[in-house]
Amino acid sequence: MQVLIVYHSDYGHTQSVAEAIVAGVQTVLSEEGLTASSEVSVQLASQVTLDAMREADVLIFGSPVHMGSMAWQMKQLIDKGSKMWLEGALEGKIGGVFATFGGFGAAGGGVEQTLIALHANFLEHGMLVCGFPRALTGYADGGVHWGLAVRTSNHEGMPEGVSEAALVAARSYGAHVLETALRLAS
Numbered sequence: 604m605q606v607l608i609v610y611h612s613d614y615g616h617t618q619s620v621a622e623a624i625v626a627g628v629q630t631v632l633s634e635e636g637l638t639a640s641s642e643v644s645v646q647l648a649s650q651v652t653l654d655a656m657r658e659a660d661v662l663i664f665g666s667p668v669h670m671g672s673m674a675w676q677m678k679q680l681i682d683k684g685s686k687m688w689l690e691g692a693l694e695g696k697i698g699g700v701f702a703t704f705g706g707f708g709a710a711g712g713g714v715e716q717t718l719i720a721l722h723a724n725f726l727e728h729g730m731l732v733c734g735f736p737r738a739l740t741g742y743a744d745g746g747v748h749w750g751l752a753v754r755t756s757n758h759e760g761m762p763e764g765v766s767e768a769a770l771v772a773a774r775s776y777g778a779h780v781l782e783t784a785l786r787l788a789s
């Protein structure tokens with residue numbers, strides 16, 4: 604199984620969530636005895652190649668929320684990837700999405716739109732996308748039905764970092780995406 608996680612991060616929050624997703628993915632690969640035959644790669648949106656995306660069985664995209672939507676670095680990659688739509692290169696692959704956001708008070712700050720926009724790209728490519736089912740571990744701390752959403756600021760909008768509970772949710776989501784991919788491959 605080739606798993607590719609692509610993200611953008613300015614201040615490290617989205618990166619730490621990406622690393623926790625990797626841990627969840629690797630747990631499942633290890634449990635299934637697939638570690639040696641698999642590759643899990645984590646790359647920045649600004650550095651990943653389209654060929655790496657073509658070769659992946661599972662693609663997980665993550666972004667901080669910037670002004671109510673994804674960071675431009677993710678959108679730039681998505682636009683570059685449009686040539687793969689013409690090739691049908693991503694059809695049938697499994698996708699997962701995650702985002703971190705500051706929020707303010709009770710407002711989500713655009714995280715759902717961001718997750719949906721990431722989904723839209725995968726669906727346009729003919730991929731299958733994984734949400735975050737309520738029954739999964741960590742749903743209350745990082746799950747929304749679209750995917751993984753991690754809040755990184757407090758009620759006043761001041762940065763608080765990524766909580767351990769959110770990292771548990773991230774590991775759980777990584778495991779879920781991998782389990783789904785393995786079920787579909789069998």
Ligand SMILES: Cc1cc2nc3c(=O)[nH]c(=O)nc-3n(C[C@H](O)[C@H](O)[C@H](O)COP(=O)(O)O)c2cc1C
Pocket residue numbers: 611612613614615616617618667668669670671672703704705706707711712713714755
């Ligand atoms: C340019 C910019 C715009 C942002 N816009 C939003 C926003 O619209 N909504 C929100 O909830 N958080 C917003 N944030 C906060 C970030 O989404 C949040 O701090 C995130 O966890 C940063 O991730 P990173 O450390 O991986 O860069 C913004 C941050 C920056 C730098």
